[in-house]
Amino acid sequence: KQEVTQIPAALSVPEGENLVLNCSFTDSAIYNLQWFRQDPGKGLTSLLLIQSSQREQTSGRLNASLDKSSGRSTLYIAASQPGDSATYLCAGEQGAQKLVFGQGTRLTINP
Amino acid sequence: ETGVTQSPTHLIKTRGQQVTLRCSSQSGHNTVSWYQQALGQGPQFIFQYYREEENGRGNFPPRFSGLQFPNYSSELNVNALELDDSALYLCASSSRNDRPYNEQFFGPGTRLTVL
Numbered sequence: 396k397q398e399v400t401q402i403p404a405a406l407s408v409p410e411g412e413n414l415v416l417n418c419s420f421t422d423s424a425i426y427n428l429q430w431f432r433q434d435p436g437k438g439l440t441s442l443l444l445i446q447s448s449q450r451e452q453t454s455g456r457l458n459a460s461l462d463k464s465s466g467r468s469t470l471y472i473a474a475s476q477p478g479d480s481a482t483y484l485c486a487g488e489q490g491a492q493k494l495v496f497g498q499g500t501r502l503t504i505n506p
Numbered sequence: 507e508t509g510v511t512q513s514p515t516h517l518i519k520t521r522g523q524q525v526t527l528r529c530s531s532q533s534g535h536n537t538v539s540w541y542q543q544a545l546g547q548g549p550q551f552i553f554q555y556y557r558e559e560e561n562g563r564g565n566f567p568p569r570f571s572g573l574q575f576p577n578y579s580s581e582l583n584v585n586a587l588e589l590d591d592s593a594l595y596l597c598a599s600s601s602r603n604d605r606p607y608n609e610q611f612f613g614p615g616t617r618l619t620v621l
Contacts, residue, residue, distance in 0.1 A: 399548070
């Protein structure tokens with residue numbers, strides 16, 4: 396059974412810092428790894444998807460990496476801004492497009 | 507191109523009642539998945555519909571059921587509501603025709619409160 400863990404559960408940093416969010420999964424037989432952003436009480440916004448054959452994806456100030464052998468993914472956010480404050484969720488796809496989510500990291504960027 | 511939409515936005519029910527939640531998939535998407543997200547937790551997979559048939563189910567009892575219609579929209583039905591069913595219900599759509607076909611796009615969710 397796939398389990399996804401995100402550490403830390405909460406993170407608060409000053410504006411402008413570069414930061415890394417961590418995601419680990421127990422079963423390396425995942426198809427893809429997807430990172431989402433969730434604002435309070437809202438739905439999920441897809442940020443990046445890394446296919447199992449890829450090692451990283453980049454979009455603007457975001458970079459996500461995937462290491463299936465170690466069961467880890469990281470989301471790197473460069474030059475953080477207050478607008479980046481949200482909960483970040485990672486999810487591994489177990490096949491048939493079923494996503495297994497971590498509990499999320501609640502990020503606060505302080506002006 | 508319209509995104510994933512869900513209705514209603516909020517809903518309050520009492521224990522034992524039944525509820526129907528609705529989801530319209532993103533244009534061109536043929537697969538709909540439903541997730542339950544309790545407060546402070548990550549979403550949990552309920553089930554998925556593809557070509558109007560259930561195509562995978564998570565660890566949820568049979569009182570959670572669904573439908574997919576020919577236009578790919580979907581309904582989630584929950585019978586005999588329990589207090590623990592209070593959660594944000596998220597719908598996600600995706601397409602098996604695209605590459606990467608398995609990227610899922612989520613709607614804004616329906617907040618269900620059971621009293």
